[in-house]
Structure formats: structure tokens, C-alpha cells
Amino acid sequence: MDTTLFTFIIFLYFSLVSSDNHRNLPPIYEMEDYLGCFERNDFYCKVDARLTNNGYENNSLWKLINDSISDRNSYDRTIIHRAICLPKREVNLNSTKKLSEFRINEKFTGNNLTVLVEDIVCNTKDNLNISLYDQLLLFFFIAYLLLIIYATMYDRWKRTSTAGSTKNKAIIALSLSSNWRKMCNTDGNEDYIKLKSIQGIRFYNMLLIISVHTLLSFNIVYISNPNDLEILFNNSIMRNYTTMSVFFVQTFFLISSWIVTFQIYNIYRSHGKFTISQALILIFNRFIRIGVCSTAMLLFLKSTWNNLARGPINFDAIDMVQRACKLNWWQSFFLINNYLYLGEICHPPSWYLSVDFQLYIMTTITIYLILKFKLNEFKIISFLIFFSCLLYGSIIYMKEMDTIYRINHNVTRMFLFVRSESCRILYLSTYSNWTTSLVGILLGIAYTKSKNNNIVSNKNRKIISILWFLIFFGLPCAVIFLARHEFTGIRAAILGALVKPLFSLGIGIGILGMSHKMGGLIKHICENKCVVLMSNFSFCTYVFQFYVIFSKGIESYSLMQFELINLIKYYLLFDAPLAIIFGIICTLVFEQPGINLQKIFLPQIARRKEQRKRE
Structure with a gap:
């Protein structure tokens, strides 16, 4: 009893001293x-x-x-x-x-x-100087919206079929009602049905990324009670969450490489070959598909109209983005901006688009060489995984970096966050995410070769289901447990090179198992019709969420009060719903019309049956 009382007194004493020190x-x-x-x-x-x-x-x-x-x-x-x-x-x-x-x-x-x-x-008070660029942007945006309204009315009146003229197809491509029908269609080919769980995982992953950005949005503004934020980040649950948040984007890289892998193998099986021209068509179409929404965002961010949202909390962030758009717009346009610091990127979240496109090119080239020279896929990909781990681990060792880029109350202060060298090397760089892409290729090949085989018999289903569950959930959890500990030197290099591919492997095994009808309730949650529908808007939700999430404090003229309950309210009632609504609108206005026009005017890889008809 005396010992307990003494311990309590000592604890109380140091707590009061710490409070006085603050x-x-x-x-x-x-x-x-x-x-x-x-x-x-x-x-x-x-x-x-x-x-x-x-x-x-x-x-x-x-x-x-x-x-x-x-x-x-x-x-x-x-x-x-x-x-x-x-x-x-x-x-x-x-x-x-x-x-x-x-x-x-x-x-x-x-x-x-x-x-x-x-x-x-x-x-200064007088900061809205409307230039010719701003006037032209407003004019063309209004004209484009009027064109979309006309196309929607035209579609409603004419109900023109897709077998019509090129002019009719181009008009219908812009129709809101036509594009909404396409987005609501959750049916697809055999691969889409088997891999429908990917769509659910994409949507859930997007919600997790929005939650991270909600947290970051509070860190880059002036708050009246930073000590409370400091206490929150020192909570063990928050430490696990911030460690896990570094891996969320890996799921997107895994899925992207997986999908392009089986698409290329399908082309190879359909045509009997995969040529350089086909590879270039895929890459060019990918660039345009990403570029339509990315360019729209760049045009808006570069405009002076953003100054209408200036306030004491956010005017420095607006100034930083506009300065980056003026100096470095071309890196974002050509999808090579991920080698800049975050503060130098016009539209900072677009670093992911750059990495994704670069990995898409690398994946296409890798599979082309495998198919061209009939190489052993698993040996080649395994060697590349070993090489990429060696490369990334060596960079971590030489730069004296930690295992992962750590999100905490210190590094996410905007002054430090936008100039972080460790963020640029450990998070934004292509080489730090290459191994995950290679894991996606490996699993894409495994899926392609096994999709028509029954790999789970009634005899071993129970054992395989248990192993599947342990890998799907156990491997990512083990990675998070390891990654939350800080390491230096050779240990940081080894673990830093392995944690991302191991996390992705766990998620990938989960998807592969669900493609073979494993998972039960988990599979149903991932393949829920509403969730699959919402996943169709994930891309634009990511691209345009910047406007929604980082608009906090526009009307605030004093230090913002941080509270955990307010953080949760912002996420559930403001950030997540509005980001999704914004994503739906921008998908219908920008992304889907761009995809439709691509299919009409840009070269596509024809299906074998269509090619025979032409011949």
C-alpha cells in the first residue's frame, strides 16, 4: 500500500512539473x-x-x-x-x-x-488580380459545362445508340445521364467478376487515405492547443494508425500492376503476341486517362480564383501551391513530379499519379520482355524483387534513413513537411515503391495462370482458408508491428526494403484467395454492390479531394481548437462525404467523358474478333 501511494505521488509530481514546463x-x-x-x-x-x-x-x-x-x-x-x-x-x-x-x-x-x-x-488585402488566364479559364469552363448540359439533353431526346456516327458518339460521350448509367453498371467480363473484391478494397482504401489527409489538415494549420495533439500522437493506437497509414497507398500500386499484368496476358493470348506498338498504345492511353483529371486540377490550382478562399489560416498554403504551379507545372503535367519536395509540387497529392504512371511503364516493359523472349516469369520477377530490395535498402543505408517515413506531430508541421528529405526518398520516390509493383506483377501472373483452375478442393479448403486468413490479415499486422519500431544502419536498410512488399503481399494473397471464392463474409463485404459502385469514383475522389480536405480554416480568424471528437466529426460529416460527392461530380464531368473520347479518337488494341472482321 505504501509503495503504491509513493508511486502515485511521484507520478503526480512529474505530471505537475511537466504541465508547468509547458x-x-x-x-x-x-x-x-x-x-x-x-x-x-x-x-x-x-x-x-x-x-x-x-x-x-x-x-x-x-x-x-x-x-x-x-x-x-x-x-x-x-x-x-x-x-x-x-x-x-x-x-x-x-x-x-x-x-x-x-x-x-x-x-x-x-x-x-x-x-x-x-x-x-x-x-495583403488587394490580392485578387484577375488575369487574362483566369478569364479564359472561367470562360472555357462555363462553355464546357454548357456543352455537357447540351450533350445530356441531346442524349435524353435522341437516345442515339453507340452505333451512330462519330459526331453522335462524341456528343453522347459528354452526356451526364449516359455516363451515370455506365458508372452504375457493376457487371463486367470474367476477370472483373473474379476480381470484384479489388473494387471494394479500392474504395475502403480511399476512405482510409481521406482519414490520413484529414489528420494532416489539422497539423498544417495554427492550433491553440498543440499539447493535446502531441498527447494524441503519443497514444499507442495513434502510433499504430500513423505507421499503417504509410502503407495505404501501396495497395493502389499493387492493384494497378496486377490489373495491367493480366490485361497484357489477355492481349497476348488473344493476338498470339504482344508487340512494341501495343505496349505504346497502352502507355499512351494510360497517360491520357490520368492526364485529363490531373490537368484539370492543375489548371484550377494555377488560377487566381483560388485567392477567393484565402484566410489567415491557409493563405500560405495557397501561395505555396500557386508558386509551385508557376515554376514546376510541367513536372506535374508529364507525371514526373515525385522527385520534387512536396512543397514544390503543383497539386501535392499528384505525386501518386506520377509514381503510378512510371510503374505502369516499367510493368509494361518488363512483361513485354518476358513475353518477347519467352523468359521464365517467376524467375525474372523474383530476381527483380531481389534487385529492387537491394537498391532501395542501399539508398536507405547510404542516406542514413529510417525504415519508413514516420508521420508524427513534428514532421507534419507544414514548415517541415513540405521540405522533408525523408518523405521524398522513403515515400514519394519511384524506387521506394517499385518492389510493391513487382509483387503486383507476380500475383497478376499467378492469377492469370490459375484463374480457371480449382486450386481449393473440398478436402483442403478448411486448412487453406485458415492459411489465407492468417496471411491476409497476419502479414500486414506483422509488418505494422515491425515498422512502428525505429531502426538505423543495416537493420533499417533490410527492414525498410522488405516491409512494403510484405504488406502488399498480404493484401495480394487476400485478393487472390477471394478470386477463388474464399473469404466468406470478408468477400461479401468487399464485393458489396454499393461499395463496388462507389469504387468507380475512387480515382477522381483522390485527385480532387485536395479542395475539400485542405480547405479548413477559410472562415477562421483565430487559432483553431483541436479535439479528437472534432477530428472524427470532420472526417465522418465533412471530409469523407464531400470528397466522395466531389469525386462523383468530377468523374461525370471530366474522367468518364475523357475515357469515352479516348475510345473514339485514340488508337486502341482491338479484340481479336474485331480485328478479324476488319481483315
Whole structure:
């Protein structure tokens, strides 16, 4: 009893000391009056600064601040963020950096601390300068919407069949009602039916990615209670979730490579060959399919119309994106932007589109060479998996990186997040995701060779079902358990190279088993008709979610209050539903019309029966 009481007293003492220490530390975020600043026609600036010691070794406040650097469970208190109002007359005479340093240092007088400004972004009242580009964009967008309305009415009146003229086909391609009927059709060919579980997994995975972006959206804004966010990230459940979140996108890479693999094998079986021209047709059509929605998003983000959504919380993010769109638009257009830092990418989520397209090219080339020279598929893919693991592991070792890119309250502060070297290497790069793509190829080949065989007999069904379940759920869980621990050196290199393909292998085995009628309730959940229907809108939901999720704080003129319950409410009532609705609209307006027009005007690989008719 005495021991318990003593332990409780000690725990209470250190808790109170920790609480006092937080109160003594300089606030991480502070904001001055935004509306009052604009009424005076002054500059409102967001400043990212770093605290340094003036050389006094016995500075107790600096010791507390310095201790936070090595404490991974707390914010790095050497970095502070301020939103301040700078008088316009003084800004004209001095640089904003020097003036903001002077203003912030005034508040640290007597603490023996110095503030060094590392980044500053300013906003003024008169920031909506409509250019010719903005006017043309608005004109063509309205004209395009009117054309879609006309096409929808034309489709309703004429009910023209697809066997009509090219002109009629092109008009119907834009019809909202025609495209809605296509999107609602959940029937398909033999492969689509067997792999219908893929559609459900895509949709559920999209919901998980939205949840991660919801969490990130709170990390990049100014909040009044960062200590509560710090406590949340130190929760064991949150640690597992943030570790798992790094792997969500791997499922998309796995599925993409799987699908293109069996598509190419189907072409090979149908035509008796797979040629370079067929490979180029696939790649070109893939580029256009991704490019239609991606380009639409780029055009909108580059526009000054986005300044209508400027507020004290988000104007620096809008400025960063528009600057990136001005300088680096072509990397996003040609789908090669994943080698930039996130802050340099016009439409930051489009890094995934770049990696996906690059892996698509690599997959197509790999399978072409296998079929061309009749190589042993499993030996070649196994060798490439070994080589990609060796390559990625070597990069982790040489760059002295961790096993994975870790999401926590420190690295996701926008000032650090958009400039993160570890994010660029461990998460955005093509080579860090190549092994997952190769696992997708391997499983795609395995599916192609076994889809018409009954690999599960009545005798061994129970044993195989148990093994399937253990791999489907056990392997990803084991990977998350390993990945949540930090490693360095050779151990980080080995585990870093293996965790992504092992996670993907578990998901892939789950899909392969469901294609052979395994899974029971899990299969029904993944193949639910409504879920399969919603998966048809997953691509546009991902591309256009940026506008929905990262619009928080537009009408907020003070520090935002973070609470876990608010985070959940935002996700369930705002972010997820609106992102899906936005995805549905953009699918009908941009993606599906683009696919329809592709099939009409761009070269396609004809089916064997169609080719014989032409011959």
C-alpha cells in the first residue's frame, strides 16, 4: 500500500512539473488580428522561425527548449510559428524578414533568446488580380459545362445508340445521364467478376487515405492547443494508425500492376503476341486517362480564383501551391513530379499519379520482355524483387534513413513537411515503391495462370482458408508491428526494403484467395454492390479531394481548437462525404467523358474478333 501511494505521488509530481514546463515554454503558435490588420491596409505575414540561445549556459528556459529536440514524444520547441501584422509603411523601407525578426524578438527580451526567421509569407488585402488566364479559364469552363448540359439533353431526346456516327458518339460521350448509367453498371467480363473484391478494397482504401489527409489538415494549420495533439500522437493506437497509414497507398500500386499484368496476358493470348506498338498504345492511353483529371486540377490550382478562399489560416498554403504551379507545372503535367519536395509540387497529392504512371511503364516493359523472349516469369520477377530490395535498402543505408517515413506531430508541421528529405526518398520516390509493383506483377501472373483452375478442393479448403486468413490479415499486422519500431544502419536498410512488399503481399494473397471464392463474409463485404459502385469514383475522389480536405480554416480568424471528437466529426460529416460527392461530380464531368473520347479518337488494341472482321 505504501509503495503504491509513493508511486502515485511521484507520478503526480512529474505530471505537475511537466504541465508547468509547458506553460513556461514559448507558445508554438500565435496569431494577431487578421481583420484589423487589413482594415489598416497593412501586411499580414505568417512566419516560421527558429529559437537560438544567446550563449548563456545557465538559461533554464533554453534547457527546456533544447530538451524538446531530443524528445521524440514532444514538439521541437526551437521552431515557432507566428502570424503577425507588419505596417505597410515599414515594409516598404525594410525587408519583411528583418522586420518580422525585430517584431518577434521584442517579445523575447529578457529571456536571452534570439529568433531567426527561416520563412515568411505575406498577404495583403488587394490580392485578387484577375488575369487574362483566369478569364479564359472561367470562360472555357462555363462553355464546357454548357456543352455537357447540351450533350445530356441531346442524349435524353435522341437516345442515339453507340452505333451512330462519330459526331453522335462524341456528343453522347459528354452526356451526364449516359455516363451515370455506365458508372452504375457493376457487371463486367470474367476477370472483373473474379476480381470484384479489388473494387471494394479500392474504395475502403480511399476512405482510409481521406482519414490520413484529414489528420494532416489539422497539423498544417495554427492550433491553440498543440499539447493535446502531441498527447494524441503519443497514444499507442495513434502510433499504430500513423505507421499503417504509410502503407495505404501501396495497395493502389499493387492493384494497378496486377490489373495491367493480366490485361497484357489477355492481349497476348488473344493476338498470339504482344508487340512494341501495343505496349505504346497502352502507355499512351494510360497517360491520357490520368492526364485529363490531373490537368484539370492543375489548371484550377494555377488560377487566381483560388485567392477567393484565402484566410489567415491557409493563405500560405495557397501561395505555396500557386508558386509551385508557376515554376514546376510541367513536372506535374508529364507525371514526373515525385522527385520534387512536396512543397514544390503543383497539386501535392499528384505525386501518386506520377509514381503510378512510371510503374505502369516499367510493368509494361518488363512483361513485354518476358513475353518477347519467352523468359521464365517467376524467375525474372523474383530476381527483380531481389534487385529492387537491394537498391532501395542501399539508398536507405547510404542516406542514413529510417525504415519508413514516420508521420508524427513534428514532421507534419507544414514548415517541415513540405521540405522533408525523408518523405521524398522513403515515400514519394519511384524506387521506394517499385518492389510493391513487382509483387503486383507476380500475383497478376499467378492469377492469370490459375484463374480457371480449382486450386481449393473440398478436402483442403478448411486448412487453406485458415492459411489465407492468417496471411491476409497476419502479414500486414506483422509488418505494422515491425515498422512502428525505429531502426538505423543495416537493420533499417533490410527492414525498410522488405516491409512494403510484405504488406502488399498480404493484401495480394487476400485478393487472390477471394478470386477463388474464399473469404466468406470478408468477400461479401468487399464485393458489396454499393461499395463496388462507389469504387468507380475512387480515382477522381483522390485527385480532387485536395479542395475539400485542405480547405479548413477559410472562415477562421483565430487559432483553431483541436479535439479528437472534432477530428472524427470532420472526417465522418465533412471530409469523407464531400470528397466522395466531389469525386462523383468530377468523374461525370471530366474522367468518364475523357475515357469515352479516348475510345473514339485514340488508337486502341482491338479484340481479336474485331480485328478479324476488319481483315
